Amino acid sequence: MxxxxxxxxxxxxxxxxxxxxxxxxxxxxxxxxxxxxxxxxxxxxxxxxxxxxxxxxxAPSPSEPVSKVRDAFAGLQATLDDSCTPGNCAYFLGRVYDELHRLDRAMKADPKGAGHFPEPIALIAKLDKDLGDDRSFENLKKHQATLLGTRDKINTWMQGHPDDYR
Incomplete structure (x- = not known):
């Protein structure tokens, strides 16, 4: 017993x-x-x-390896069919932000080097500059167009580089 x-x-x-x-x-x-x-x-x-x-x-621990670019990109693509609707907007915007930064870490850690992904890394850096240190829902909502525009531009860039995510 x-x-x-x-x-x-x-x-x-x-x-x-x-x-x-x-x-x-x-x-x-x-x-x-x-x-x-x-x-x-x-x-x-x-x-x-x-x-x-x-x-x-x-939950992944800080000591776990960074995601591969293809896995991180798949996470970002999974947000393409979602939108900011009442009841899930905070979750959705937070998820897009998290997936962009997961992809950023993966690209910077990729064996090809960060220089292989100049445009996506620059787009995320610009997003971070626009957002500042404020990751609150109110700030993400205020910058929603920039956040989703960054996601969409990176998606388009990656679609033109299929060897990096397949």
Whole structure:
């Protein structure tokens, strides 16, 4: 009975990455410590797959590699059919902003070098200058035409460079 309640809370513990839980002794041991053969570890399995108790989708950590250009561009393209409607406008504009900056990071980290993507990087830099440090919904809404125009210009540029995203 104790072990099943430990497993119920193990998802939280695994998500936090702070402890290894052992059903055999009922103890929580800092990750990397000794916990016995029946422990549930926060470390991925040897095959590289995540623990079965790990959350299905975890937020990327700052130490994860930058997205590939094709993946980041796909995220930006996914915003093309959406629009700023009542109830989702803040989410939509924030997502476009985030996807543009994900693409910017990917282009700057690409093995071809940032110089291979001069126009998209310059368009995002201009957008950032226009927005300043204010990423609030009110400021994104105020600059909505610039934000969406930047997205659309980058989409057009990338369509002319299919080797960079396929």
């Amino acid at each position: 104790f072990c099943s309640s430990v497993r119920s809370t193990a998802v939280l513990v695994v998500a936090l990455g702070a402890f290894t839980v052992s059903c055999g002794s009922g103890s929580a041991v800092p990750a990397g410590g000794e916990a016995g053969a029946s422990s549930v570890s926060t470390r991925p399995a040897a095959s590289g797959s995540a623990s079965p108790l790990a959350p299905a989708s975890a």
